[in-house]
Amino acid sequence: MLIYLLKRLLMTILVIAVTSVIAFLLVHLSGDPAAAMAGEGASPADIASVRETFGFDRPIVFQYLEWVGRILSGELGRSYYLRMDVSDILADHLPVTATLGVMALSFALLLSIPLGVAAALRPNTVIDRVALWLAVAGQALPSFLFALGLMYLFGVYLRVLPISGGTTWAHFIMPSVALGYYATPAIMRLTRSGMMDVLQSDHVRTARAYGLSSWRVVIRHGLRHAIVPVVSLAAVQLGFMLGGSIIIESIFSLKGIGYLAWESIQRADIEVIQAILLVIATAYAVLTLLADLLNAALDPRIRIS
Amino acid sequence: MTNIEQTTAPSVALSPGRMTLHRALRHVSFWVGGTIVLAIILAAILAPAITSHDPAIQDLAQRYIPPVWTEKGSWDHVLGTDNLGRDYFARLLYGARISLLIGFMTVLISGAIGTALGVCAGYFGGWADMIINFVITIRLTLPVVLVALVVVALVGSSLTLLVMVIGLLLWDRFAIVVRSATQQLAHREYITSAAAIGSSTWRILFKEILPNITGPLIVVASIELAHAVLLEASLSFLGLGVQPPQVSWGLMVAEAKSQLLFRPWMIAVPGAALVLLIFAINLVGDAIRDVTTPEGKA
Numbered sequence: 001m002l003i004y005l006l007k008r009l010l011m012t013i014l015v016i017a018v019t020s021v022i023a024f025l026l027v028h029l030s031g032d033p034a035a036a037m038a039g040e041g042a043s044p045a046d047i048a049s050v051r052e053t054f055g056f057d058r059p060i061v062f063q064y065l066e067w068v069g070r071i072l073s074g075e076l077g078r079s080y081y082l083r084m085d086v087s088d089i090l091a092d093h094l095p096v097t098a099t100l101g102v103m104a105l106s107f108a109l110l111l112s113i114p115l116g117v118a119a120a121l122r123p124n125t126v127i128d129r130v131a132l133w134l135a136v137a138g139q140a141l142p143s144f145l146f147a148l149g150l151m152y153l154f155g156v157y158l159r160v161l162p163i164s165g166g167t168t169w170a171h172f173i174m175p176s177v178a179l180g181y182y183a184t185p186a187i188m189r190l191t192r193s194g195m196m197d198v199l200q201s202d203h204v205r206t207a208r209a210y211g212l213s214s215w216r217v218v219i220r221h222g223l224r225h226a227i228v229p230v231v232s233l234a235a236v237q238l239g240f241m242l243g244g245s246i247i248i249e250s251i252f253s254l255k256g257i258g259y260l261a262w263e264s265i266q267r268a269d270i271e272v273i274q275a276i277l278l279v280i281a282t283a284y285a286v287l288t289l290l291a292d293l294l295n296a297a298l299d300p301r302i303r304i305s
Numbered sequence: 306m307t308n309i310e311q312t313t314a315p316s317v318a319l320s321p322g323r324m325t326l327h328r329a330l331r332h333v334s335f336w337v338g339g340t341i342v343l344a345i346i347l348a349a350i351l352a353p354a355i356t357s358h359d360p361a362i363q364d365l366a367q368r369y370i371p372p373v374w375t376e377k378g379s380w381d382h383v384l385g386t387d388n389l390g391r392d393y394f395a396r397l398l399y400g401a402r403i404s405l406l407i408g409f410m411t412v413l414i415s416g417a418i419g420t421a422l423g424v425c426a427g428y429f430g431g432w433a434d435m436i437i438n439f440v441i442t443i444r445l446t447l448p449v450v451l452v453a454l455v456v457v458a459l460v461g462s463s464l465t466l467l468v469m470v471i472g473l474l475l476w477d478r479f480a481i482v483v484r485s486a487t488q489q490l491a492h493r494e495y496i497t498s499a500a501a502i503g504s505s506t507w508r509i510l511f512k513e514i515l516p517n518i519t520g521p522l523i524v525v526a527s528i529e530l531a532h533a534v535l536l537e538a539s540l541s542f543l544g545l546g547v548q549p550p551q552v553s554w555g556l557m558v559a560e561a562k563s564q565l566l567f568r569p570w571m572i573a574v575p576g577a578a579l580v581l582l583i584f585a586i587n588l589v590g591d592a593i594r595d596v597t598t599p600e601g602k603a
Contacts, residue, residue, distance in 0.1 A: 014439075019446050026455055036459060140584035142535050144542045145558065145576045148565060156566055243448025247539055261451055262543065265458045273455055281446045288446075 004296055012289045016282050020071075023277035024064050027270045028056075036268035037080060054080070067274070077271035081264075086275045089260065097256035100249070101241050103172050104180030105234060112184040113230065116191025117223060120199065131192070135185035143244070147178040147251045164253040175252045179245060183237040190233055194226030228298050232291030239284035325520075328596040335596075338588025345582050349401035358392035360399040361550040365389065372570060387560065387571065397578060400552040404534050404582065407468055407553075411533040412526050414472025419479020420522065424510055426480070427487025437480065444477045450539060457545045467546060471533050482525045486518040520597030527590025531583045538579055554579045 027033065034051035035042070042050075051057050055066075070077065076086035119131040154174060155163035162171050198204060199222055207221045208214075246258035253259070257276060264272040329335050348355065364386070371377050372385040372393070385393050426437035453470050460466055490496060491514075499513050538555030540546030547553035554575040561571035 011439075011442075015442055015446055018443050022443070022447065026452065027459065033459075136584075136587065139531070139587055140580050142538055142542075142555075142576075142579060142583075144539060144555075145572075145579065148558070148562070148572055148576075152565055152569055152572075156569075243451055246450055246454070247543065250543060262454070265454050265545070268459065277448070277451060277455070280448050280451065284446050284448070 001296065005293065008289055008292055008296075012285050015285050016278075019281040019285070020068060020278055021064065023274055023281065024067060025060075026277070027274050028060060028063070032056075033268070033270050037270070071278070076275045079264075079269050079272050081267050081269045081272075086271055089272060090257070090275060090279065093255060093257050093260045096254055097242065097245055097249070097258060099172060100175055100179065100245055100254060100256055101238055103176035104241055105183065105238050107176050107180035108183040108187060108237065109234060111180075112188035113191050113223075113227075115184075116188040117195055117218065119188070119192045120195030121218065123196065131188055135188060138181055138185050143178060143182060144247050144251060146181060147174070147248055150174045150178055151251070171252070171254070175248050175254055178251075179241055179248045182244070183234075183241065186237065187230060187233055190230050191226060194229060195222055198222045198225045229295065232295050235287045235291040235294075236284075239287040242280050242283050325596055329592060332592040332596060334588040335592035338585040338590075338592065341581060341585035342589060345401055345578075345585070346405060348398055349405050352395070352398035352402065355398055356392065356395045358395035360391060360395040360552050363389040363391055369568065371568075372574075385571075387557075388564075393571070393574065396552045396557060397554075397575060400554045400557055400575065401578070401582075403464070403547055403551060403553040404537060404555075404579070407464070407471065407537045407547075408530050408534040410468045411472040411475060412530045414468065415474075415476040415529055415533075416479055416522070416526055418473070419476035419525075420483050420515075422476070423480040423483025424487050424514060424518075427484040428491050428510060428514065430488075430491070434484075437484070441477055441480050444474075447474075449474050449536065453536065453540055454543065454545050457540060462545055462548050464547070464551070467537060467540070471536055475529050475532055475536070478529060479522075479525050482521050483518060486521045487514055490514055490517055520593070524590050524594045524597070527586055527593065531586040531590070534579070534583055534586070 032047070034047050034054065034056045037054070038047045038050045055063060067077070074087075076090065078085055079089055082089060115127075115131045115134070119128040122128060151163050151174065154161040161174055162168070163174070165171055199218075204217060204221050207217045212221075242257070245256060246261050248254070249256045249258035250262045257280070261273065261276045263269075264276070367386050368388060370379070370386040387393055387396065422437050422440065426434045453474060456470050457466060496509060496513055499509050504513070537546055537553065538558070541553045541555030542559045544559060547556050549556070557575035558572055558579075561568070561575070564571045
């Protein structure tokens with residue numbers, strides 16, 4: 001287990017390191033950062049002075065190493081636009097995205113696990129069909145349309161939920177549903193197939209033969225085993241959500257990391273963009289690592305091979 | 306299902322390819338999905354013949370004309386006009402062009418990249434597999450929407466750039482699926498015998514392996530086609546995809562966003578078109594998966 005853990009840890013660090021290079025190059029090579037920061041209609045002299053002030057005239061390798069050096073010492077940089085430290089800006093916006101992510105994931109799990117279990121208990125019935133169609137419909141519906149649809153139904157037509165901002169818990173309901181819905185098909189399918197496997201296994205048959213109530217069998221002897229891969233999938237899905245929250249946050253004006261990214265992209269605030277790319281990629285890498293370790297801890301076959 | 310077809314068909318041995326085609330043609334979702342996709346492609350190509358309106362011509366005297374099913378609607382503008390007096394039906398037809406163009410072009414790029422990586426990883430194994438797996442992991446770690454937005458915003462949006470960026474981002478599923486499909490083939494007898502009679506590696510990859518993984522390849526292509534259409538719509542919705550005067554369905558939704566309260570059909574119309582296209586592509590993909598996997602052959 002220790003060797004497996006060290007291997008995966010090393011791999012994750014390597015992934016984050018390479019991702020940091022890509023994040024840096026994306027921002028620096030996708031055009032002239034100095035020109036973008038100086039804004040439209042800036043004179044060549046203005047651009048040159050921006051370039052010098054922010055050190056864009058130095059070799060790119062040098063700039064990258066300096067950036068990494070600063071990050072390792074806990075400095076994420078400074079926003080030229082907001083004139084604040086990037087770490088402070090991120091600290092302001094992270095709680096919103098974290099709340100959104102956790103609520104969206106909770107919604108996804110609360111919807112998909114019962115549906116998946118029900119579909120596994122009654123395969124090829126109405127429940128199974130409904131579950132399947134929910135997944136198919138979800139694949140075809142763009143998240144921004146789903147969000148606007150929710151907004152129209154609950155915000156404009158029924159007037160029961162606020163449509164913009166993030167000051168109360170109620171503000172998070174629609175964004176969480178809109179974001180979490182897209183994680184449900186995968187989680188539901190995995191729950192369904194896992195449950196179907198477990199329910200056919202010997203220990204479930206034995207439990208049934210002992211005369212345990214069917215609920216007890218399903219929950220304690222079935223779901224407890226089927227849930228393991230679901231938990232690690234949920235971790236990966238949470239990582240996806242952090243990356244995908246930009247659309248939902250901009251629609252509902254939730255001032256989270258995604259909203260910040262969208263604003264920063266529009267004002268070419270490259271220090272912030274770089275930092276966000278790195279933070280989201282790191283979060284994803286760490287979540288997948290946790291998912292893998294969890295799987296390995298519970299299934300010895302993984303860590304031996 | 307005992308019909309004449311089944312009693313006569315086995316007398317002539319059909320090639321596996323023909324048999325797959327026969328099964329596909331009997332599959333309901335293949336027909337439904339295929340018809341819708343084809344109809345949308347035709348509508349996009351024949352747009353100038355279907356409507357006489359130009360999707361970009363503004364007429365400020367004709368702003369916000371409601372669609373034909375409302376009281377004030379007229380057949381001249383079937384779906385009404387938008388905030389600049391442009392014909393909404395014409396915009397819908399021409400918008401299909403961009404969505405489909407970007408979808409198909411990006412799948413060509415991402416399919417080529419993903420297939421090349423997947424075949425190499427699956428066939429050579431060892432170090433090649435490790436490195437390619439690492440590249441796939443890196444790609445999965447990068448958030449797609451965010452990376453696409455950053456590049457498009459900093460470079461300046463254009464159709465070519467959109468195709469390049471989306472194509473370079475969506476190859477991961479191709480690589481993963483092709484890799485495992487190739488792994489299953491790599492030690493089959495016909496592959497090892499091809500190697501034994503001295504076929505070059507290129508020949509084995511292109512003539513022996515590639516033709517035998519077309520099934521999963523087409524399925525992934527359909528998923529990624531839908532994915533690319535969706536991503537283009539999302540980028541355009543955020544204002545960093547297709548730029549005016551070009552039209553795309555995502556852009557139409559974005560422009561109509563402020564009308565959610567007053568004219569919700571302006572969002573519903575391009576939105577429904579988008580959902581219908583993606584749904585139809587998925588139907589075709591599911592049908593192809595059904596008929597190409599061994600379980601579907603029964």
